[in-house]
Amino acid sequence: MNETAAPRARLVDPEGEADRTTAALVSSLATRLIILHYTSGVSVIGSLLAGLSLAGRDAARTADGARLRRALLASPAARNGETLWAALRIGDMAAGLPATPVVDHIRNDLALLLAPDLAETLSAVPIPPALQSRAAGAAPGEANFIDCLLGLWIHAREITRSIEGLARLAPAEPPVFEGGNAADGHTSQLLR
Amino acid sequence: MTPSHDANNAGSHAAVRGPIDDLLRLQTDFQQRLASETLRYLRQLQGLVGPVVPGTLVLPDPGLELQGRAQGGDTVTLQVTLENRQRVHCLVSPMLSPLVSERGVTWFVEARVEPGSALLAEGDQATIAIAVPVPAATPPGSYRGAVLLPGFEKGALPVRVIVEPAMTEEAPAGPDAQAA
Secondary structure, eight states, rough: OOOOOEEEEEEEOOOOOOOOOOOHHHHHHHHHHHHHTTTTHHHHHHHHHHHHHHHHHHHTTTTHHHHHHHHHHHHHHHHHHHHHHHHTGGGGGGGGGOOHHHHHHHHHHHEEETTHHHHHHHHSSOOOOOOOOOOSSSSSOOOOOOHHHHHHHHHHHHHHHHHHHHTTTTSSSSOOOOSSSSSGGGGHHHHO | OOOHHHHEEEEEEETTHHHHHHHHHHHHOOOOOOOHHHHHHHHHHHHOOOOOOOOEEEEEEOOOOEEEEEEEEEEEEEEEEEOOSSSSSSSEOOOEEEETTTTEEEEEOOOOSSSSSSSTTOOOOEEEEEEEHHHHOOOEEEEEEEEETTTSBEEEEEEEEEEEEEOOSOOOOOHHHHHO
């Protein structure tokens, strides 16, 4: 049994960028919300699409992500998905827009929920302007934090299960090993 | 519109295209391109004023490499301690990349990461254990890859797993065998 201490990596603020403090996180979130008032819905969705796609490409660099990607590509859903994507010009919405750092947003928003100095910080940063519903006669939508948080949970859970379900439709298990010099006979045996 | 134009339109409009048609087509094409370029410019302009998103940099010990050694059928466990030096909580969800041998074999590892994610308060640390089962048929060799921390700057910690040849019962062990 190896008793030596595990190697260590520190999670730090990048030099020359905004430090990850409660004030910086509140400011970042508030700016995101304020910008929504001056941005088109297509731009917001396009930027999110670009961000999700970037996160997907990053995820494909992991073994689990690569396995899932290959299974999805082999599933019958891939063809219909690509057809819909092209026919409805979904990708065009992301053209020229910066990718939203979706994973960073989750990590930063989570940190805000746990920040002990949130109340005093909130008094010192710009807050998004108040909104008034323009719906005439329609029942107003109701949104609150806890419902939304739970909604995000079920939303993410359903998305996760849907994607994993699609991957299970792939006709065959992807191989554990791939490529390499088959001259030694080992690798050629493993390639299915 | 002159009578001669009317006559032309009433005749083979599709076959004969006059200068007016060309002008209209040019004008429409120009308007489309102008609208498209304007939209592209506006979208890029919007992208320039995006909010700053505070990030996290992974700073490993100098020369850090997670190493393990095993034979086919064994399990290698790699460990790394992550320490949050930022002033707010940090969620980490490490994942292992595929491993590639010096012979170019790509191994899509089915690793178990414990804990799968860790929520670290300021100054907290957590030791992540990554168990890598080595399939019995794994070709011996040195496999390299990385523990990836999605969403982090420089979020890749190098990994090396050495798969040794399996010791078989037929392997030469005695002095006779050595002499042979």
